[in-house]
Amino acid sequence: MTEQNTHFDIITIGSGPAGFTAAIYAARGGASAALFGGVAPGGQLLQTMEIENYPGFAGPVVGADLMQSMLNQASRMGAIIFRENITAVDLSRGPFALIAGSGKSYTAGSVIIATGAQARWLGLPSEQKYIGKGVSGCATCDGFFFRGREVCVIGGGDSAAEDALFLTKFASKVYLVHRRDALRATFRLQEKLRAAPKIEIVYDHVPEEFTGEARLTGVNFRNVRTGAVRRLETTGAFIAIGHTPATKIFDGKVNLDGSGYIVTDARMGTSVPGVFAAGDVMDTRYKQAVVAAGSGCRAAMEALLYLEEVKK
Numbered sequence: 001m002t003e004q005n006t007h008f009d010i011i012t013i014g015s016g017p018a019g020f021t022a023a024i025y026a027a028r029g030g031a032s033a034a035l036f037g038g039v040a041p042g043g044q045l046l047q048t049m050e051i052e053n054y055p056g057f058a059g060p061v062v063g064a065d066l067m068q069s070m071l072n073q074a075s076r077m078g079a080i081i082f083r084e085n086i087t088a089v090d091l092s093r094g095p096f097a098l099i100a101g102s103g104k105s106y107t108a109g110s111v112i113i114a115t116g117a118q119a120r121w122l123g124l125p126s127e128q129k130y131i132g133k134g135v136s137g138c139a140t141c142d143g144f145f146f147r148g149r150e151v152c153v154i155g156g157g158d159s160a161a162e163d164a165l166f167l168t169k170f171a172s173k174v175y176l177v178h179r180r181d182a183l184r185a186t187f188r189l190q191e192k193l194r195a196a197p198k199i200e201i202v203y204d205h206v207p208e209e210f211t212g213e214a215r216l217t218g219v220n221f222r223n224v225r226t227g228a229v230r231r232l233e234t235t236g237a238f239i240a241i242g243h244t245p246a247t248k249i250f251d252g253k254v255n256l257d258g259s260g261y262i263v264t265d266a267r268m269g270t271s272v273p274g275v276f277a278a279g280d281v282m283d284t285r286y287k288q289a290v291v292a293a294g295s296g297c298r299a300a301m302e303a304l305l306y307l308e309e310v311k312k
């Protein structure tokens with residue numbers, strides 16, 4: 001198979017750990033496999049310098065290096081990697097049709113959607129400056145780096161509450177800052193928050209500015225009722241205001257949940273037989289690279305079985 005081919009047994013859309021793992025398994029399983037990974041393949045891990053919880057590395061691994069290795073591995077297995085986006089899909093009948101950014105059409109016997117999700121940011125210019133330097137979108141990933149430090153979590157839903165509770169394992173103090181006068185988190189989580197001595201809930205405050213030098217040293221919040229500014233001297237700020245799954249082009253083509261995530265069954269299948277989904281695009285809970293990779297493996301194994309079934 002070469003880049004000239006326009007039909008593949010399995011086409012994977014997305015180039016994070018889920019997509020590359022799916023492509024590795026698809027190609028190694030004997031299928032003709034292609035992966036469309038966008039103009040800069042690699043996914044969310046390109047945004048992080050140190051990954052310490054991906055198995056197989058005794059020391060920290062740089063996100064870009066890990067993703068380049070996955071790309072090389074998929075390529076070595078025989079998957080064709082296209083550095084372009086898929087901009088439209090027709091999943092109404094097989095073979096499924098996909099249009100790439102170049103305008104060229106491709107078809108596939110089975111499709112794996114692994115387009116990921118993006119952590120939502122607040123959108124403040126000072127926030128951008130400190131992403132990876134104290135500002136984080138992932139407590140599970142980065143909490144460990146804040147051992148003995150004061151940190152804040154910004155948000156008021158279940159994720160924010162769970163992040164705050166998780167961070168008490170490392171931080172000396174955790175401020176949970178919410179823009180309203182009540183949290184949206186479930187009652188059970190709110191009880192846990194109240195029982196946690198290290199957590200202080202700060203209501204009615206919105207972040208105005210992230211400040212520091214090379215790294216974050218504090219966050220200025222504005223009280224939405226009084227206008228007064230309160231500064232928290234925290235070296236870590238975790239933004240927990242949700243994720244946006246990359247599912248725009250699949251809306252109306254496969255079932256999505258109320259937040260736009262792809263709904264899958266226990267075998268990674270979507271509402272369309274032969275179309276599977278893996279990684280953060282269908283994962284409303286874990287959002288970890290190793291989980292994404294695992295689900296990419298499952299999706300590819302199911303896609304291979306599906307192709308066997310339709311051949312019979």
Ligand SMILES: Cc1cc2nc3c(=O)[nH]c(=O)nc-3n(C[C@H](O)[C@H](O)[C@H](O)COP(=O)(O)OP(=O)(O)OC[C@H]3O[C@@H](n4cnc5c(N)ncnc54)[C@H](O)[C@@H]3O)c2cc1C
Pocket residue numbers: 013014015016017018019036037038040041042043044045047048050051052053054084085086087114115116117118119137138141142246249278279280281287288289290292
């Ligand atoms: C700053 C940061 C640090 C993190 N640190 C860790 C960590 O230490 N450990 C850990 O386990 N997890 C970490 N995570 C979470 C981890 O990155 C994600 O769980 C994981 O990357 C999800 O993988 P994925 O394959 O589902 O999708 P993603 O990584 O989101 O990749 C999806 C890719 O698909 C591409 N794509 C989207 N739409 C299309 C399309 N139409 N056509 C072609 N390509 C498309 C996107 O551009 C993207 O490159 C971190 C996340 C962030 C943001």
